[in-house]
Amino acid sequence: MVKPSELCGRLKGIMEEKGLDALLISKIENVRYLTGFTGTSGFVLVREDNALFITDPRYTQQAKRECEGWEVFELKGKRLSQWMAETIAPKRLGVEQWLTLGSLERMKEHLKDTVFVVVFDVVENMRVSKTEDELKMIKEALRIAEESFKELLSLVKPGVSERDLALELEWLMRKKGAEAVSFSIIVASGARSALPHGVASGKVIEPEELVLFDFGCVHRGYCSDITRVVKLGKVSREEKRVWQAVVDASRAAVEAIENGERSCSRVHKTAEEVLSKYGYNEYFGHGLGHGVGLEIHEKPSLSLLSEDSLVDGCVFTVEPGVYLPGRFGIRIEDMFYLKGDLVRLTSLHSEIIEL
Numbered sequence: 001m002v003k004p005s006e007l008c009g010r011l012k013g014i015m016e017e018k019g020l021d022a023l024l025i026s027k028i029e030n031v032r033y034l035t036g037f038t039g040t041s042g043f044v045l046v047r048e049d050n051a052l053f054i055t056d057p058r059y060t061q062q063a064k065r066e067c068e069g070w071e072v073f074e075l076k077g078k079r080l081s082q083w084m085a086e087t088i089a090p091k092r093l094g095v096e097q098w099l100t101l102g103s104l105e106r107m108k109e110h111l112k113d114t115v116f117v118v119v120f121d122v123v124e125n126m127r128v129s130k131t132e133d134e135l136k137m138i139k140e141a142l143r144i145a146e147e148s149f150k151e152l153l154s155l156v157k158p159g160v161s162e163r164d165l166a167l168e169l170e171w172l173m174r175k176k177g178a179e180a181v182s183f184s185i186i187v188a189s190g191a192r193s194a195l196p197h198g199v200a201s202g203k204v205i206e207p208e209e210l211v212l213f214d215f216g217c218v219h220r221g222y223c224s225d226i227t228r229v230v231k232l233g234k235v236s237r238e239e240k241r242v243w244q245a246v247v248d249a250s251r252a253a254v255e256a257i258e259n260g261e262r263s264c265s266r267v268h269k270t271a272e273e274v275l276s277k278y279g280y281n282e283y284f285g286h287g288l289g290h291g292v293g294l295e296i297h298e299k300p301s302l303s304l305l306s307e308d309s310l311v312d313g314c315v316f317t318v319e320p321g322v323y324l325p326g327r328f329g330i331r332i333e334d335m336f337y338l339k340g341d342l343v344r345l346t347s348l349h350s351e352i353i354e355l
């Protein structure tokens, strides 16, 4: 949570630069980050010297309890744009890049003379560096996911479908206190493991197959994200080599960061170079990793095109993968926290788990 006065201070620069007399934060994760509001409908309206939380009668009571230090305004019987037109009538209103074109068109019906100015990532940038409290919640989400996965392993055997395993894993995580899964669980077996985002299907697992699990859960709004690979039988030579390439790529990225590299694109490149040495570069098509917090994918983005940097306090994944089409794929994903030193948050070992 950020105090309204502090928020005004932090946004003063951008508001002056863009000549805004008001800035509307509408993306719900950003609203939650700023105010602590956990409902699904709410806005933060920032002006030069105050910031207000706005919601509708469904959430007024809840917001008064959750949004400590925030003035809660209940919007009743009219649209936000109508209320803004009647009260503050902004000349230049900042909106986030997430506002839909449809919402913008509707707002213009009331705010006819207002100039709308898109601002990018104002709150996302504030969210990059995690507080101790946020870190605690991420760690708990990770602990729940890891323990659930360990329990799931006894159920991974030939004849079980990917979907059943995904359901079991979700069930285990929910039973341990997770609010939700952080994304649709990926269980990809055999040749499907070469699909980087092979969401669990009805496919039944066969003997001697590799099974890739990518999963995570949400604890008090905060996400976790892990990828591990299981082999039903003994790992083959080639599988071992691909795994080694992936683990070496991950280690090289981690070492670069430990040696002070902060450019996300350069960290990505470091990992890619290792895969190149193994001849697997063309089988790795996605970014090396991403920030994790209130959203499963947030800043910083560790990819070739990213302009992001790793900053103190950021939590992110490192997840190189090699996908051999029609054959198999291996990805290992760990979570890290940068605070002076780089701390590996994931505690599961990275070996292929032979069952």
Ligand SMILES: [Mn+2]
Pocket (backbone or CB within 6 Å): 225, 226, 290, 317, 319, 333
């Ligand atoms: Mn991930």
